[in-house]
Amino acid sequence: MKELELQKAFTLIEPGPVTMISTRGRDGRPNAMTLTWITVLDWGPTFALCTGPWNYSYEALVSEKECVVNIATADMLETILKVGTCTGREVDKFAKFGLTEVKGSKVTAPIIGECWASVECKVVDHVERHNIFVLEGVKAWHNPDHKDKRLLHAIGDGTFTADGEVFHRRAEMGEKLPPAV
Amino acid sequence: MKELELQKAFTLIEPGPVTMISTRGRDGRPNAMTLTWITVLDWGPTFALCTGPWNYSYEALVSEKECVVNIATADMLETILKVGTCTGREVDKFAKFGLTEVKGSKVTAPIIGECWASVECKVVDHVERHNIFVLEGVKAWHNPDHKDKRLLHAIGDGTFTADGEVFHRRAEMGEKLPPAV
Numbered sequence: 001m002k003e004l005e006l007q008k009a010f011t012l013i014e015p016g017p018v019t020m021i022s023t024r025g026r027d028g029r030p031n032a033m034t035l036t037w038i039t040v041l042d043w044g045p046t047f048a049l050c051t052g053p054w055n056y057s058y059e060a061l062v063s064e065k066e067c068v069v070n071i072a073t074a075d076m077l078e079t080i081l082k083v084g085t086c087t088g089r090e091v092d093k094f095a096k097f098g099l100t101e102v103k104g105s106k107v108t109a110p111i112i113g114e115c116w117a118s119v120e121c122k123v124v125d126h127v128e129r130h131n132i133f134v135l136e137g138v139k140a141w142h143n144p145d146h147k148d149k150r151l152l153h154a155i156g157d158g159t160f161t162a163d164g165e166v167f168h169r170r171a172e173m174g175e176k177l178p179p180a181v
Numbered sequence: 182m183k184e185l186e187l188q189k190a191f192t193l194i195e196p197g198p199v200t201m202i203s204t205r206g207r208d209g210r211p212n213a214m215t216l217t218w219i220t221v222l223d224w225g226p227t228f229a230l231c232t233g234p235w236n237y238s239y240e241a242l243v244s245e246k247e248c249v250v251n252i253a254t255a256d257m258l259e260t261i262l263k264v265g266t267c268t269g270r271e272v273d274k275f276a277k278f279g280l281t282e283v284k285g286s287k288v289t290a291p292i293i294g295e296c297w298a299s300v301e302c303k304v305v306d307h308v309e310r311h312n313i314f315v316l317e318g319v320k321a322w323h324n325p326d327h328k329d330k331r332l333l334h335a336i337g338d339g340t341f342t343a344d345g346e347v348f349h350r351r352a353e354m355g356e357k358l359p360p361a362v
Contacts, residue, residue, distance in 0.1 A: 153197055153334065156362060
């Protein structure tokens with residue numbers, strides 16, 4: 001994994017990919033959940049993620065106040081399905097699904113080595129009435145050699161799409177783009 | 182436009198598409214903004230959208246407490262670029278860009294007739310410290326005859342992608358899917 005400028009971290013989340021949120025519980029166990037309910041809140045690395053007590057990762061987010069947002073790609077469809085359909089309460093997902101724990105530099109939550117890119121995040125607020133965790137990215141990584149860089153998008157009914165045609169329209173966006181990207 | 186079951190409205194937002202948020206100001210003028218900073222908050226039609234006072238639509242969201250979330254598709258790239266790079270303070274975007282105002286059934290904000298699908302929404306909360314508007318969908322529509330149903334995703338650096346390969350994995354999702362979809 002190579003460092004990615006933190007100012008570019010929002011470009012990993014803005015397209016609406018399927019992510020895996022990795023955490024480490026108070027007991028030291030690593031865990032991951034598949035999640036698509038996340039949005040950018042700013043051109044800085046600030047994100048809002050939605051999850052609640054029904055999810056085992058919730059406990060670690062509340063107690064440890066950190067996580068890693070890992071970006072899945074189309075070649076990882078089987079993994080995100082497996083990770084998303086069982087609970088860390090019963091399963092050691094890293095062991096069972098062969099996920100590689102990579103040590104982060106700013107958080108103790110593990111980076112998932114198989115992902116294309118990852119953002120180490122601190123939980124900076126918890127808007128409990130809407131099950132929103134506000135995250136601030138503190139370090140970003142990407143693997144330039146990751147073969148399949150097509151993001152996955154979840155429709156929510158069991159259908160997923162991968163990125164297809166690409167359009168480069170930077171010139172027309174002009175001053176609407178933040179200077180750092 | 183045909184009615185879409187409200188329980189399926191989240192499937193329009195979950196994949197992370199580029200949207201156009203349409204509003205009608207206190208003065209009766211329609212407006213629209215291009216927006217990708219939006220996420221599902223629930224399997225019900227509850228969404229969180231991020232915008233602030235720097236955006237002209239903000240005033241209408243605050244004063245009228247309603248909007249329509251319109252889903253753009255790949256054939257609408259030119260439109261979302263035009264709508265996204267000027268302000269309703271200076272431009273009547275519906276007139277200038279040939280957008281069709283379709284009357285909604287539950288909100289006075291206009292549906293954009295050119296879009297593939299639209300969700301009429303009420304603003305049910307405003308988390309000001311994070312510029313988050315919480316929306317509740319009250320009526321959903323889609324156009325089954327819309328030719329290009331590929332969603333658009335914004336990277337945030339002037340690059341956009343359209344949906345490509347599709348994967349049907351309903352069977353593996355099992356009980357993780359809400360019953361209505």
